[in-house]
Amino acid sequence: EVQLVESGGGLVQPGGSLRLSCLARGLSLSTHDVSWVRHPPGKGLEWVAAIDYVPNITRYAGDVLGRFTMSRDNAKNAVYLQMNNLKPQDTAVYSCALGTEWPPQTRGRGTQVTVSS
Numbered sequence: 427e428v429q430l431v432e433s434g435g436g437l438v439q440p441g442g443s444l445r446l447s448c449l450a451r452g453l454s455l456s457t458h459d460v461s462w463v464r465h466p467p468g469k470g471l472e473w474v475a476a477i478d479y480v481p482n483i484t485r486y487a488g489d490v491l492g493r494f495t496m497s498r499d500n501a502k503n504a505v506y507l508q509m510n511n512l513k514p515q516d517t518a519v520y521s522c523a524l525g526t527e528w529p530p531q532t533r534g535r536g537t538q539v540t541v542s543s
Contacts, residue, residue: 445509475507519538
């Protein structure tokens with residue numbers, strides 16, 4: 427069974443930072459493109475970022491470009507999302523997903539990120 431497990435969310439003030447982790451079980455992330463998506467309260471699912479497995483090219487949604495950085499560690503079978511200069515509009519449940527198809531077919535349950543003063 428494939429499982430994607432996210433962690434690292436929490437409550438942070440505007441301008442703060444968080445680092446989200448996504449650990450995979452049941453498959454190797456090193457042979458998959460991986461995405462981060464988010465579900466803001468009262469809104470639909472949004473694509474945030476993606477990383478290709480060859481050659482690890484990253485892509486970002488316009489409103490997070492320059493603030494978020496996605497990376498992978500194949501030895502740990504994990505991907506990460508470093509989020510800096512967080513804004514209240516970044517508040518959402520963040521999930522990692524296999525591939526870059528839309529909507530994503532396989533994703534984790536997510537981790538809550540709340541940006542508030």
